[in-house]
Amino acid sequence: MSQKEKVVQGALCQCQFGTTPDKLKVLTQQKYYINDLNGSSKLAATHKDIGATFEKNTFGSCKKKNNTPCSAVVTEWSGYYEKEKYSPPDGYILLEDSKATCPIGGKDCISIIKTGQIGEPSQSNLKNADSELQPHVNPVVDMSNYNSKDPYKFGY
Template identity: 45%
Template sequence: MSEKHIVVQGATCACQFGNAPDSLVVNTHTKEYANDAEGSDKLIVTTQELGSSTLKNNTFGSCSKMGSPPPPCKVNITQWTDFYEPVTLSNQGKIIVENSKAICAVAGSPCISVTHHGQISEPSPQNFKNVDREIHSQINPMVDINEMKEEELILEGGEDSSI
């Protein structure tokens, strides 16, 4: 999966024949999460997310594939393509990644794409422990990383020469 993000619940999708985005909803499992410390929001999207209840609003606006004037879109995902093959999750589905596409029953082709994978970067304490102090001081000169390290040692019960 080099350089590809795993798609999670809440990811944004768009259809090439629609005019509005929609968000993915995971209905097929409650076990595997990504980028979610509490394990309650970011379920991993799999190839088992099929049918008409896979999207929050179940529509991409108007469907230009259906003629003129375009009628309202009614999404019905029949299959996913370009998923991550080596891993199978508990629902027997394969992991959807950011370049995966979904096939809609109306279009009959992979017309639904992921526009945002749904993951959000959240720095953890480990990120600060691993920081290169010189690079950090160049990027963020207002924060003294050495001072932060000293405060951390004091809070963890380390040595403090001022006490």
């Protein structure tokens, strides 16, 4: 796996024959969450998420169908991580380089543009932040006063 991101609900996908991306919807399970501070919206996507598993179920016009509207359907996924399985649905986790097959576009025509994961800093991240580096990364907030009532009050 070596540093590849896992795919979650909301991942942005694109078909090589379509004109617009669509967001992945996890329909196979409601139990396993990844990269979600509150554990309520970033469901883990697995290779069992097949069928009409996108928000709009279209990638715009399809070049394979003479630029008529696409109706996105996933028949299988490849490139998933076989060492991490979620049960139910007995599915292996999808990774950033996983690809999906569509009956119109063919094998591996759908790729993942963004995994859907977003960094959400927690209090422990802020507490352990490098105090010399932080003013350069985020000059608006004075990290030494972050826990005070006014984190925007500069100490200089």
